[in-house]
Amino acid sequence: MPSNNDDLIINPTPRCACMLLLDSSYSMHGKPIEELNQGVNQFIEEVCQDKFASFAVELGVLTFDTTVTEVVPIQSISQVNTPVFTAQGATSMGSAILRAIKLLDARKEEYKKKGVAYYQPWIVIMTDGEPTDEDVYPQAAAQLRRSGENNKYLVFGIGIGDYCNLNKLALACPANRPPKKLSGYRFRDFFKWLSASMAQVSVSTPGTSIDIPSTKGWEDIRI
Structure with a gap:
């Protein structure tokens, strides 16, 4: 199997990177983590x-x-080999955001080095609670929100269950695209929308206005 960078040479198709930031804290134990596994698997299969x-x-x-x-x-x-998630521990969401930004920025540099065009990367954050790394989260959330509002990334926040702190999650999301609350554990409905949206973007021209309009279904989606 070719390495990630070799693939940029073998396959010069413009890239659209999607980074999933998934809450795997202990409160996701049981049905939530099971449904999340199924939803991500569906997303990979459909794309x-x-x-x-x-x-x-x-x-x-x-x-x-x-x-x-x-x-x-x-x-x-x-x-991608379909991952399997398990639930444990606390909720280091701020650290996850900083890690995602670092990884995506590095990947964009690889695109540039290899001369591969790319679309705005997507960042999807899914959580059923609130961050426990309060020494990190405010700064990380503010950085991601600024990047989203400056169209550096397309940022989507999804709240899971009855105890998600949407106000905290909203700090990481652009003001014009606040987080949505998942109805029950309908992960598959959300990932179905996500796969359709990614497919739409992939047939557009990088840098054109379709990068943002392709997400217009976000306002209408009922999850």
Whole structure:
């Protein structure tokens, strides 16, 4: 299997990177983490079924509990082995945000070095609680929000269950795209929307206005 950078040479298709930041703290134990596993698996399968999107979309996955784990390094989604998540520990969401920004910035530099065009990376944060790394989260959230509002990334926040602190999550999201609360554990509905949106972006021209309008369904989605 080629390395991530070799793939940029073999496959020069413009890239759209999607980074999932997934809460794997202990409160996700049981049905929530089971449904999350199924939803991410569905997302990977549906994107890979789209011939063009399977070449264009790159996926990275970070989980955050007491620590931040790079479960899936950013790579072509067609090369991703479906991850399995478990729940434990606290909620280091601020540290996950900083790690995601660092990884995506590094990946964009690789695109530039290899002469591969790219779309705005997407960052999706899913949590059922609130950050426990309060020494890190405010600064990290503010940095991500500024980047989202400056169109450096497309940022989406998803609150899970009845105890998610949407106000805290909103600090990391652009003012014009506040977080949404998942109805029950309908992860598959959300990931179905996400896969369709990624597929739409993958057939557009990088840098054109479709990068933002492709997310217009966000206002209408009922999850």
